[in-house]
Amino acid sequence: MSECLLEVKELCTYFHTDAGEVKAVNGVSFTLEAGKILGIVGESGSGKSVTAYSIMQILAENGRIASGEILYKGQDVAKYNKNQLKGFRGKVCSIIFQDPMTSLNPVFTIGNQLEEAILLHTDKNKEQAKARAIEILTLVGVNEPEKRLKQYPHELSGGMRQRVMIAMALVCEPDILIADEPTTALDVTIQAQILELMQELQKKLGMAIILVTHDLGVIADMCDEIIVMYGGRVCERGNAEDIFYHPKHEYTKGLLRSIPSITNAKQKLIPIAGTPINLLNMPKGCAFCSRCDAAMKICLTEIPEEMRLSETHLASCWLNFKAQMEEGGAGK
Amino acid sequence: MSGTDNLLEVRDLKQYFPIKTGMFQTTPLKAVDGVSFAIKPGETLGLVGESGCGKTTVGRSLLRLYKPTGGQVFFEGEEVTDANMTALRKKMQMVFQDPYSSLNPRMTVEDIIGEPLDVHKLYNGKKERRDKILNLMELVGLNAEHATRYAHEFSGGQRQRIGIARALAVDPKFIVCDEPVSALDVSIQAQVINMFEELKEKLGVAYLFIAHDLLVVHHIADRIAVMYLGKIVEVAKADDLNLSPMHPYTLSLLSAIPIPDPHIAHSRQRIILEGDVPSPMNLPTGCSFRTRCQYATERCAKECPTLTDRGDGHFVACFNK
Ligand SMILES: Nc1ncnc2c1ncn2[C@@H]1O[C@H](COP(=O)(O)OP(=O)(O)O)[C@@H](O)[C@H]1O
Ligand SMILES: Nc1ncnc2c1ncn2[C@@H]1O[C@H](COP(=O)(O)OP(=O)(O)O)[C@@H](O)[C@H]1O
Ligand code: SF4
Ligand SMILES: [Mg+2]
Ligand SMILES: [Mg+2]
Numbered sequence: 293m294s295e296c297l298l299e300v301k302e303l304c305t306y307f308h309t310d311a312g313e314v315k316a317v318n319g320v321s322f323t324l325e326a327g328k329i330l331g332i333v334g335e336s337g338s339g340k341s342v343t344a345y346s347i348m349q350i351l352a353e354n355g356r357i358a359s360g361e362i363l364y365k366g367q368d369v370a371k372y373n374k375n376q377l378k379g380f381r382g383k384v385c386s387i388i389f390q391d392p393m394t395s396l397n398p399v400f401t402i403g404n405q406l407e408e409a410i411l412l413h414t415d416k417n418k419e420q421a422k423a424r425a426i427e428i429l430t431l432v433g434v435n436e437p438e439k440r441l442k443q444y445p446h447e448l449s450g451g452m453r454q455r456v457m458i459a460m461a462l463v464c465e466p467d468i469l470i471a472d473e474p475t476t477a478l479d480v481t482i483q484a485q486i487l488e489l490m491q492e493l494q495k496k497l498g499m500a501i502i503l504v505t506h507d508l509g510v511i512a513d514m515c516d517e518i519i520v521m522y523g524g525r526v527c528e529r530g531n532a533e534d535i536f537y538h539p540k541h542e543y544t545k546g547l548l549r550s551i552p553s554i555t556n557a558k559q560k561l562i563p564i565a566g567t568p569i570n571l572l573n574m575p576k577g578c579a580f581c582s583r584c585d586a587a588m589k590i591c592l593t594e595i596p597e598e599m600r601l602s603e604t605h606l607a608s609c610w611l612n613f614k615a616q617m618e619e620g621g622a623g624k
Numbered sequence: 625m626s627g628t629d630n631l632l633e634v635r636d637l638k639q640y641f642p643i644k645t646g647m648f649q650t651t652p653l654k655a656v657d658g659v660s661f662a663i664k665p666g667e668t669l670g671l672v673g674e675s676g677c678g679k680t681t682v683g684r685s686l687l688r689l690y691k692p693t694g695g696q697v698f699f700e701g702e703e704v705t706d707a708n709m710t711a712l713r714k715k716m717q718m719v720f721q722d723p724y725s726s727l728n729p730r731m732t733v734e735d736i737i738g739e740p741l742d743v744h745k746l747y748n749g750k751k752e753r754r755d756k757i758l759n760l761m762e763l764v765g766l767n768a769e770h771a772t773r774y775a776h777e778f779s780g781g782q783r784q785r786i787g788i789a790r791a792l793a794v795d796p797k798f799i800v801c802d803e804p805v806s807a808l809d810v811s812i813q814a815q816v817i818n819m820f821e822e823l824k825e826k827l828g829v830a831y832l833f834i835a836h837d838l839l840v841v842h843h844i845a846d847r848i849a850v851m852y853l854g855k856i857v858e859v860a861k862a863d864d865l866n867l868s869p870m871h872p873y874t875l876s877l878l879s880a881i882p883i884p885d886p887h888i889a890h891s892r893q894r895i896i897l898e899g900d901v902p903s904p905m906n907l908p909t910g911c912s913f914r915t916r917c918q919y920a921t922e923r924c925a926k927e928c929p930t931l932t933d934r935g936d937g938h939f940v941a942c943f944n945k
Contacts, residue, residue, distance in 0.1 A: 335809040335810070335811060336809055451900060479836065480836070480877060480880040480882075481876055481880045482674075482900070483880065483882070484894060487882075488896055506809065508810070508884035509883050510882045512883060512884045513883075532886040546811065547810060547811060550810055550813070551810050551884055552814075552837075552842065553884070553885070554839070554842065554866055554883075556843070557862065557866075560818060560821070561814040563811060563813075563815040564812075564814070567782070568779060
């Protein structure tokens, strides 16, 4: 068994809005093992980013962790004081975003920003900081790093900016990198470059990555472990084999059926019926029940329990309980 | 690529935008630089390529939303000009990527769809107008009860349906669809792709279907054209393009698409392109792709390859492939 780095337990993150309390994350649990890439996938609004921001403690003003724990080395990150947080962010855990300009300041040069981050987090002097900045830009595949130090973010291409943001996140060699849709705004050939870079860095530096994306293709390419989210809850978790070839939640199955692939071009796509979820008007039972073709009575009224299907694979769908009972019955 | 049975024919279309590069100086940005293709009645041509390669500009200039810098567009054999474009508006329509910004949020669905009917006076009396609107709504899978609701009350997928109902109101033969599903979540995307396919079967309408997602385009298109920096580098039947791509750019584009199947994802060979796309204001000499191409030779820097026929409707612009 490998080492568990981070453990999220029954995390609930709510937002206060005029229309009511938005339960964006509603009982999410998972563990992140050292050196692994964990994928969080789900459609927009499913709570992926809020889960990530909860870990980093960078929620919007109107948001709060209502309950649950985020355990790092046995301590709850949510209960950290300012000083502890300073030691956590950047040094233990860093985050990168879809839009690099959320992390980069347009009025400072790349060099300014990188060196400042290095000076802030390490005891290097100015000269050493510059050397380190060049080293880290080289690490993330930025060509002509010395020239880049003098440039402003807008002078770089989208892919290059993304690399600089990754460099920024890696300054202190964190154990955990959270990447929130890091390639969603990029074209596929640039996306391929960045994904390859992340894989390389992961191997080289041995860090763990939480990769948040709505793109099942990116997940298939990159992830060891996968969590599928819907309506603020985890509906299924497992390794790539489990999720892609033996999905056990109706939402995961629907998602896989609905994407165009090289082989299904001649067939009609099978969409998931209905409209996206409204967090202010959640069903009492399974979050997916109003869109699920296979929904049973119990699905409407009771939140499905998570059932273990194998060593690696868990799903929260009442159908699995039904199947188990029928199997049990047939076995007699 | 000629022939009288074409619905639409585009010949050597050029669209340059003058960009101010100094006090008294402008440099042309060659957004579309000599594009030719044809579409048959009821056919779907997919147009793919990365952002900035000129897809939207092709769509807009062939509908004369811009005045093309050069080239010709023929619709049903007749050259499209400023003079006859108003009449042709009834036959050629466009739907846009962003269902949020392309619909007026303060108009009801009924009024949005009714607008083109009003403009082209396509009904006699209120009842016929209403019937036509309800028919169109049914056609795109919108509930008749929603006719009096406002656009902003709808989700992305439903807004896209409203947009296409409006485009269909004039009973067009050809629609430019500019990234109509790119902003939608996959589960909703599938619903809208199916709708486009059903409309094509029912109405026999032809599409220029623009998207950056090759898998989506492969699903919906009969043929696919791949663009790079203002030029078409390869055109082929959808299956041929996906199964036996030839142009080095198409090869890398295909190999870069994330495939939601771990076995395939891990076993295939990725061709990672180096560097970024050059600026359309400062194009490389010869083949525009040569700066990133692993097959480039001296000739590629000197001459610009044109589309050549490789048989069975497969055209490729490359000296070495
Ligand atoms: N500051 C906020 N105030 C109110 N609601 C919010 C806020 N931030 C996020 N949400 C809501 O939380 C839900 C989950 O959002 P998010 O985690 O960003 O989704 P995802 O990243 O999966 O697309 C969404 O319904 C979103 O509208
Ligand atoms: N109205 C315009 N004025 C100046 N440049 C433009 C204009 N429209 C598009 N461009 C430029 O033309 C190129 C092609 O753009 P576009 O057709 O929108 O590409 P795509 O749709 O493939 O992303 C880009 O470099 C873009 O910046
Ligand atoms: S013409 Fe040359 S540079 Fe262009 S794609 Fe072919 S081999 Fe590459
Ligand atoms: Mg998000
Ligand atoms: Mg475009």
